[in-house]
Amino acid sequence: MADKVHVRTTINGEATEFLCEPRQSLLEVLRDVVGLTGSKEGCNDGNCGACTVLFNGRMVTSCLVLGVEAEGKNVTTIEGIATPAGLHPIQQAFLENAALQCGICTPGFIVAAKALLDREPNPSEQRIRLWLAGNLCRCTGYDKIIRAVMDASKKMQEVKAR
Amino acid sequence: MQTLEYTAPKTLKDAITLLAQKGDAARPLAGGTDVLVQLRVGRRPQVNTLVDLKNIPELTRLSYDPREGLYLGAAVACCHVYEDATVRRMYPGLIDAAELIGSVQIQGRASVGGNVCNAAPSGDTIPALIALSATCSIAGPNGTRSVPMEQFCTAPGRNLLQNGEILVAVRIPAPAPNSGAAYLRFIPRNEMDIAVAGVGASVVLDSAKQRITSARVALASVAPTPLFVTAAGQALAGKAVTDEAAIQAAADAAVAAARPITDMRGTIEFRKQLVGVLTRRTLHIAIQRARGA
Ligand SMILES: Cc1cc2nc3c(=O)[nH]c(=O)nc-3n(C[C@H](O)[C@H](O)[C@H](O)COP(=O)(O)OP(=O)(O)OC[C@H]3O[C@@H](n4cnc5c(N)ncnc54)[C@H](O)[C@@H]3O)c2cc1C
Numbered sequence: 001m002a003d004k005v006h007v008r009t010t011i012n013g014e015a016t017e018f019l020c021e022p023r024q025s026l027l028e029v030l031r032d033v034v035g036l037t038g039s040k041e042g043c044n045d046g047n048c049g050a051c052t053v054l055f056n057g058r059m060v061t062s063c064l065v066l067g068v069e070a071e072g073k074n075v076t077t078i079e080g081i082a083t084p085a086g087l088h089p090i091q092q093a094f095l096e097n098a099a100l101q102c103g104i105c106t107p108g109f110i111v112a113a114k115a116l117l118d119r120e121p122n123p124s125e126q127r128i129r130l131w132l133a134g135n136l137c138r139c140t141g142y143d144k145i146i147r148a149v150m151d152a153s154k155k156m157q158e159v160k161a162r
Numbered sequence: 163m164q165t166l167e168y169t170a171p172k173t174l175k176d177a178i179t180l181l182a183q184k185g186d187a188a189r190p191l192a193g194g195t196d197v198l199v200q201l202r203v204g205r206r207p208q209v210n211t212l213v214d215l216k217n218i219p220e221l222t223r224l225s226y227d228p229r230e231g232l233y234l235g236a237a238v239a240c241c242h243v244y245e246d247a248t249v250r251r252m253y254p255g256l257i258d259a260a261e262l263i264g265s266v267q268i269q270g271r272a273s274v275g276g277n278v279c280n281a282a283p284s285g286d287t288i289p290a291l292i293a294l295s296a297t298c299s300i301a302g303p304n305g306t307r308s309v310p311m312e313q314f315c316t317a318p319g320r321n322l323l324q325n326g327e328i329l330v331a332v333r334i335p336a337p338a339p340n341s342g343a344a345y346l347r348f349i350p351r352n353e354m355d356i357a358v359a360g361v362g363a364s365v366v367l368d369s370a371k372q373r374i375t376s377a378r379v380a381l382a383s384v385a386p387t388p389l390f391v392t393a394a395g396q397a398l399a400g401k402a403v404t405d406e407a408a409i410q411a412a413a414d415a416a417v418a419a420a421r422p423i424t425d426m427r428g429t430i431e432f433r434k435q436l437v438g439v440l441t442r443r444t445l446h447i448a449i450q451r452a453r454g455a
């Protein structure tokens with residue numbers, strides 16, 4: 001067996017260290033080593049987006065990143081989206097718009113939606129659909145998810161305008 | 163997945179030495195969106211070491227020079243390519259392809275060099291790069307060499323890299339005056355699928371922008387490797403930009419060159435039909451871009 005590697009990284013703003021095997025994906029490490037089980041495994045091959053995290057601010061599928069690659073990087077998972085003050089407006093909008101059923105896809109959608117709204121606060125519906133094309137949902141039929149993101153975008157801008 | 167060692171050399175020399183030493187047991191790692199999937203499904207059982215190329219300066223550089231053209235380090239991710247204002251302006255034909263690969267998540271990792279080295283017949287950037295007259299800068303234990311993109315892929319999943327060799331960069335000449343390029347593919351949905359057929363095309367027009375001086379057409383997913391169709395370009399040389407018969411002749415040449423197979427994504431007949439349609443469409447876009455520039 002390959003020796004475990006000591007990795008120093010930042011997860012959700014906190015300096016974190018872990019030991020992992022080089023073959024372990026970042027998703028595996030987050031879930032099984034660090035104990036952050038919010039990121040989900042749907043396909044383990046990059047197609048479903050349930051494992052989406054921000055990796056140095058850029059959204060990636062954590063099943064296609066190695067845990068060892070997190071050395072010195074900044075990782076944001078679904079656990080880092082809410083604040084002590086409460087849910088993130090995107091999370092709130094998912095609840096209010098009933099944008100989830102089983103919920104397996106939800107963490108990935110929310111992280112991806114946040115990545116979009118952080119860059120483009122007011123995306124068109126088409127832009128949202130395209131941006132979220134790498135996130136699959138077997139339950140909702142997508143419409144409520146898209147509406148939730150549009151709703152969150154609107155509310156976040158209202159807050160900003162105040 | 164089998165047990166692996168991971169190493170991230172900081173110099174090209176170290177990476178080459180390591181790869182040369184380990185032979186088939188080592189595999190370069192760029193974005194990992196092909197190689198990690200392949201390892202996971204057991205398609206590369208001989209590999210025990212991944213050599214991460216993302217810390218090597220020559221592979222992560224993206225720069226443009228009006229004389230030298232584009233230097234695209236092999237490990238640069240698609241997102242950095244299409245977010246670069248200069249690349250967007252100078253090489254829309256490359257942007258077409260880089261923006262098509264996978265999802266936004268995948269584009270955050272997937273490199274153009276990885277797409278090229280993976281040598282899939284469906285690799286979207288390859289026909290786009292062939293159309294743009296790109297070359298592959300290669301370094302290995304015996305020095306460096308440069309190979310035209312159309313010669314790089316040798317069979318499905320195979321390229322001409324020898325033991326210890328690394329694709330360092332893809333280089334694209336500075337666009338000629340009055341030139342334009344485009345890439346289109348057909349997939350049954352809007353995104354996140356593998357090309358049933360794809361066409362990259364480029365044209366250079368005369369100074370009046372009335373005649374085509376030269377043109378290049380390359381195809382995806384209709385042969386064991388991405389296919390450069392010289393006859394399609396020849397059909398257009400010297401023809402007026404409005405000469406639809408010439409554009410049809412180029413499309414016919416592309417269809418004649420295509421050697422597709424029937425699989426779950428499409429039949430031979432369908433793929434040939436697609437090649438004709440997509441060749442006409444990419445040429446129209448390339449001409450439009452060349453005239454607009
Ligand atoms: C969900 C999903 C969707 C996808 N959609 C598309 C698509 O629409 N179109 C498409 O064309 N592809 C698609 N792909 C395939 C893949 O994302 C691309 O081929 C990508 O560009 C590969 O780049 P990478 O950096 O991830 O390569 P890696 O996986 O890191 O490497 C690919 C191969 O090349 C070798 N290699 C990498 N860099 C070098 C180098 N510099 N020198 C020598 N060898 C090297 C590696 O050892 C490996 O064998 C998709 C993949 C996934 C998972």
Ligand code: FES
Nearest residue numbers: 042043044049063
């Ligand atoms: S688990 Fe990573 S994309 Fe599906």
Ligand code: FES
Nearest residue numbers: 101102137138139
């Ligand atoms: S809510 Fe079940 S997969 Fe999306």
